Amino acid sequence: MNDATESSGGSRKKRILTGDNATGRLHLGHYAGSLENRVKLQDEYETFVIIADLHAFAYPKYVSDPEKIARSVFDVTIANLAVGMDPSKVCFFAESSVTEIYKLGVIFSMLVSHNRALRNPTLKEEIRDKNLGDKFSMGFVNFPLLQAADILGVKADLVPVGEDQLPHIELAREIVRKFNKTYGEVFKEPEPLVGKVSRLVGTDGNTKMSKSLDNAIYLNEPEESLKRKVMGMYTDPNRIHPTDPGTVEGNPVFIYHDTFNSNEQEVEDLKQLYREGRVGDVEVKEKLFYALNTFLEPIRERYNHYESRLEDVREILVSGKNKAQEEVRKTMSEVENKMKLDLI
Ligand code: ATP
Ligand code: MG
Numbered sequence: 001m002n003d004a005t006e007s008s009g010g011s012r013k014k015r016i017l018t019g020d021n022a023t024g025r026l027h028l029g030h031y032a033g034s035l036e037n038r039v040k041l042q043d044e045y046e047t048f049v050i051i052a053d054l055h056a057f058a059y060p061k062y063v064s065d066p067e068k069i070a071r072s073v074f075d076v077t078i079a080n081l082a083v084g085m086d087p088s089k090v091c092f093f094a095e096s097s098v099t100e101i102y103k104l105g106v107i108f109s110m111l112v113s114h115n116r117a118l119r120n121p122t123l124k125e126e127i128r129d130k131n132l133g134d135k136f137s138m139g140f141v142n143f144p145l146l147q148a149a150d151i152l153g154v155k156a157d158l159v160p161v162g163e164d165q166l167p168h169i170e171l172a173r174e175i176v177r178k179f180n181k182t183y184g185e186v187f188k189e190p191e192p193l194v195g196k197v198s199r200l201v202g203t204d205g206n207t208k209m210s211k212s213l214d215n216a217i218y219l220n221e222p223e224e225s226l227k228r229k230v231m232g233m234y235t236d237p238n239r240i241h242p243t244d245p246g247t248v249e250g251n252p253v254f255i256y257h258d259t260f261n262s263n264e265q266e267v268e269d270l271k272q273l274y275r276e277g278r279v280g281d282v283e284v285k286e287k288l289f290y291a292l293n294t295f296l297e298p299i300r301e302r303y304n305h306y307e308s309r310l311e312d313v314r315e316i317l318v319s320g321k322n323k324a325q326e327e328v329r330k331t332m333s334e335v336e337n338k339m340k341l342d343l344i
Helices: 028-041 066-082 100-109 114-118 121-129 143-153 163-183 223-231 252-260 264-275 281-307 310-338
Strands: 015-021 046-052 091-094 158-161 191-194
Touching: 015 028, 015 066, 015 143, 028 046, 028 066, 028 158, 028 252, 046 066, 046 143, 046 310, 066 091, 066 281, 066 310, 091 310, 100 143, 100 310, 114 163, 121 143, 121 163, 143 163, 143 310, 158 163, 163 191, 163 310, 223 281, 252 264, 252 281, 264 281, 281 310
Parallel strands: 015 046, 015 158, 046 091, 158 191
Antiparallel strands: none
């Protein structure tokens, strides 16, 4: 029995539920925060990847742009496939296609106070970074509750996520305790799993690379714009001449080198030269461009492969819907039974 096999309840593999908002293409931050772990664990765990298209409507920027959200469902699925998720093993589904999730989300909203829902550092950060002011919707406040329904609907054990999602997983765990205590045992508390880089900085030095902040390098980034983005990256702001000793720690260019350059010796050498003021930013960036391009080349190729086969991608989502729906329906019938919502 391996780590990912249930000890009680027989031989079912442990489950992963992970996913992304359908709010645009995926980038290097998604890879470092979550996708890399998904790829690694897809054999060990029964994996569900949700493309959160309903969640996308929580943001003013997308609420009136269903075209963009629909297109993103494909972009996000393709990015997952392009980094090496295997559709013959992994269940990909669009959140909106499994309507039982909506029901579960409504039930969870009865178990969480409005104050508690707002007491969430990630929501506060998004209100600030996305300039939501006091105009955010009920759906935005409800965002983590719907996410709890995504996770608990398939009874996931593990949730690979970036650091910003930890407060949402904590809320899902609270909901499990509250539900089980109130109505009887149905759920188990899911565990988060944060990636190699819990929060990858943006090219502009902002603490988070985000598709909403225009500071991202995408997984299908063409070579030309990759070069432009890397050469324009924020580095050590106090360094004016290449002969000035530079700071490596917290410098986005070196963070990317550490994360994506497989030539560790080169990275160590560059760091030393940079600290001693013996290498210019331009050379460090050129080497980074080369490393990132090498990393992205096979991903780009698979991306283009699926991009020209959207019908295949749709089929993956249709069969994923069927499988996910079956699982969430089983969960819902337990929930409805415990809550006596199954009388009629
Ligand atoms: P949005 O601005 O629409 O919320 P996003 O870029 O934050 O988009 P999500 O779809 O919310 O992307 O995130 C999907 C997953 O990727 C989450 O687990 C999130 O924590 C992770 N993630 C996103 N950006 C980063 C980042 N810069 N570093 C590490 N992980 C990240
Ligand atoms: Mg996000």
